[in-house]
């Protein structure tokens with residue numbers, strides 16, 4: 001046998017052009033999903049191991065227990081390990097092409113080299129976003145193509161699997177490429193990204209906008225740097241007012257009453273002026289509107305002397321994080337809508353040719369199925385037409401079944417991390433043609449930060465470990481172990497008789 005030493009096994013009978021069967025040498029360290037190559041002259045067939053079967057010609061089901069014991073005792077088992085690997089293509093001169101080659105039994109099988117894998121799973125530097133490493137092969141960098149991102153992207157996974165981490169890594173990569181980014185951030189997950197240890201000057205290119213309602217956790221470092229997003233009351237039209245008072249589109253009478261009050265304002269056209277105008281409305285709607293205005297009064301700090309303009313939050317090569325914490329969903333919807341509408345409008349009127357990426361965290365709350373709010377209409381419009389104008393979506397959700405399915409299906413590229421719930425798995429399977437059953441089967445076993453990438457931003461579906469972040473994480477999980485141990489220490493100190501005696505004697509002394 002022409003054993004060269006580099007092979008881990010040899011192909012055996014009944015391999016097809018799609019599925020290779022090979023027997024591996026004893027002690028070969030091989031794992032499921034690993035890539036192997038089968039050299040064919042100056043080309044190599046690249047395949048991915050789908051199944052590993054251990055078997056023995058001697059020890060089978062028909063064997064009685066006693067005989068089995070004897071074989072095992074005498075180490076006579078005649079074990080062998082067979083792998084089934086799916087052919088992904090034929091590699092030659094830096095390119096991977098579809099393979100139709102016949103694979104003859106007895107062909108050597110090698111572990112795929114880092115250089116082949118890296119050239120298969122990366123893109124030229126000018127279009128590459130370096131997102132991580134091949135799963136199980138930390139020596140192989142994997143990038144995605146910024147061109148592929150033009151057909152929108154969805155990041156899907158259950159909670160805690162690494163969605164926000166992955167989104168932040170993508171933001172870092174996009175910023176390095178000069179993209180303009182707007183982030184709708186309902187949990188202040190991205191507000192600390194200005195802080196970073198790396199050479200790239202993230203702090204110069206990231207700005208955080210909050211409102212007076214924000215409950216985002218910031219440390220002293222961030223205070224003073226964060227800008228405030230304000231609305232001037234007089235810049236709002238009746239539709240805007242209806243939205244921020246959560247008066248839905250179908251409630252025509254209330255909407256009419258708002259328009260009437262709006263027309264009859266005769267003072268500073270501010271909140272108080274509007275309030276007065278509603279009070280003097282001579283209609284049944286007056287009572288309903290006053291109740292809503294009382295609610296609005298509670299959040300009136302969002303109004304300021306001026307309205308933040310697009311030139312401030314959309315700058316070439318910069319990222320703006322809009323901290324939406326502390327807002328009810330309808331207010332978060334309104335702010336987000338206002339921003340996206342302004343950007344969209346500037347795009348269709350040809351006033352803005354910046355490539356803009358809009359990250360929507362908790363996207364299921366902004367575009368639930370069947371929703372007809374202004375923000376959901378706007379996101380749907382961007383999903384269907386945005387790429388013509390250079391406006392690209394990244395939707396992030398842990399509820400793939402609870403987001404508008406048209407939006408999801410417009411996201412041609414997907415990053416899927418761990419998902420164990422079968423209902424969510426089904427929603428993911430139905431979300432795109434490129435998601436096949438093996439992707440779904442793999443989802444429950446992914447560890448945090450492991451992801452499967454499919455769609456036009458990769459050359460073929462690939463499973464990766466997302467790289468560490470260069471920027472600081474915000475709004476993450478609380479440190480429960482630390483908090484519990486502090487609470488326990490405090491309780492124990494109360495139960496401690498010595499402590500208690502000390503307390504009593506100090507009390508008596510006083």
Ligand SMILES: Nc1ncnc2c1ncn2[C@@H]1O[C@H](COP(=O)(O)OP(=O)(O)OP(=O)(O)O)[C@@H](O)[C@H]1O
Pocket residue numbers: 157158159160161162163164165166398448449450465466467468473476477
């Ligand atoms: N690739 C990774 N490498 C290292 N740590 C990671 C990676 N991905 C995620 N983590 C860590 O795992 C934790 C959970 O990640 P993350 O907050 O991104 O999850 P999530 O899917 O956004 O969760 P949620 O649904 O609660 O928002 C974080 O502390 C994060 O730092």
Ligand SMILES: [Mg+2]
Pocket residue numbers: 163164165189
């Ligand atoms: Mg998150």
